[in-house]
Amino acid sequence: MTVSSSDLTVDGVTLSAGARRLVQDISLTARPGEVVGLVGPNGSGKSSLLRAVYRVLRPDSGTVRVDGDDAWSLPVRRLARTVAAVVQDGAADFDLAVREVVAMGRTPHKRLLDGDTAEDTRIVESCLASVDAADLADRPFDRLSGGERQRVLVARALAQRPSLLVLDEPTNHLDIRHQLQVLGILRALPATVLVALHDLNLAAYYCDRLYVLSEGLVTASGPPAEVLTPGLLGEVYGVAGEVTPHPRTGAPQVVFLPEERVPAGSA
Numbered sequence: 001m002t003v004s005s006s007d008l009t010v011d012g013v014t015l016s017a018g019a020r021r022l023v024q025d026i027s028l029t030a031r032p033g034e035v036v037g038l039v040g041p042n043g044s045g046k047s048s049l050l051r052a053v054y055r056v057l058r059p060d061s062g063t064v065r066v067d068g069d070d071a072w073s074l075p076v077r078r079l080a081r082t083v084a085a086v087v088q089d090g091a092a093d094f095d096l097a098v099r100e101v102v103a104m105g106r107t108p109h110k111r112l113l114d115g116d117t118a119e120d121t122r123i124v125e126s127c128l129a130s131v132d133a134a135d136l137a138d139r140p141f142d143r144l145s146g147g148e149r150q151r152v153l154v155a156r157a158l159a160q161r162p163s164l165l166v167l168d169e170p171t172n173h174l175d176i177r178h179q180l181q182v183l184g185i186l187r188a189l190p191a192t193v194l195v196a197l198h199d200l201n202l203a204a205y206y207c208d209r210l211y212v213l214s215e216g217l218v219t220a221s222g223p224p225a226e227v228l229t230p231g232l233l234g235e236v237y238g239v240a241g242e243v244t245p246h247p248r249t250g251a252p253q254v255v256f257l258p259e260e261r262v263p264a265g266s267a
């Protein structure tokens, strides 16, 4: 049975590509309804870890459990009814209209050769509208701008009605209004969300908890206010910054001080 929000437990996951170790012994949880952020510098292993969760990169060791079931042992169709993914630069070469791309999100809920029901059509239209893409519905997907494409891929994932949504840099290419819109949608979903983000201020505002990856390891985790400290900015990113609670939202607000660059690891 599909539940509205899933429990994700990643336990001791190590990933490699050939001889190269991508992440090592990562453990992470996302409880039902939580929005959990993955942050960290380029190449720290965020995308690789997400790939293990949406079952593209098989762990060398460790487990990925969704609602207690090993994600790598579940039937593919059952996993697809539970987990949706928005990946970086995903599927740019669809030779389909936008509406058809979003309708693909309904596939796991259908049997072979089933057509679209009125409910499928309603879900597709409402997911397109939620990301301001209703007017793109008849356009060829492969002619859209980067940001339009990204919003359509978010709509496709929403149309899947997942109980666990995994997103790799979903704000990539988006203007600021659409960044806030997409993250606001994720925040309001009943689903559990695991999202890789580069923007620490957006991560601080929208995520319940953060995991900070650095060189394939988790170096810090917890609520944003505990994790995002000047020490962490120096240690993990090699930059100087101040962190203060925002006077209105209370969320930690990071201000970078570019002239005070510090060598990574020296904070």
Ligand SMILES: Nc1ncnc2c1ncn2[C@@H]1O[C@H](COP(=O)(O)OP(=O)(O)OP(=O)(O)O)[C@@H](O)[C@H]1O
Pocket (backbone or CB within 6 Å): 017, 018, 020, 021, 022, 040, 041, 042, 043, 044, 045, 046, 047, 048, 049
């Ligand atoms: N298939 C692969 N073969 C070899 N190295 C790989 C492969 N996939 C990823 N890597 C390397 O593993 C490391 C982690 O990559 P990953 O894409 O997970 O990082 P990331 O944190 O998502 O980075 P970014 O913020 O730049 O998107 C990088 O050094 C990357 O070059």
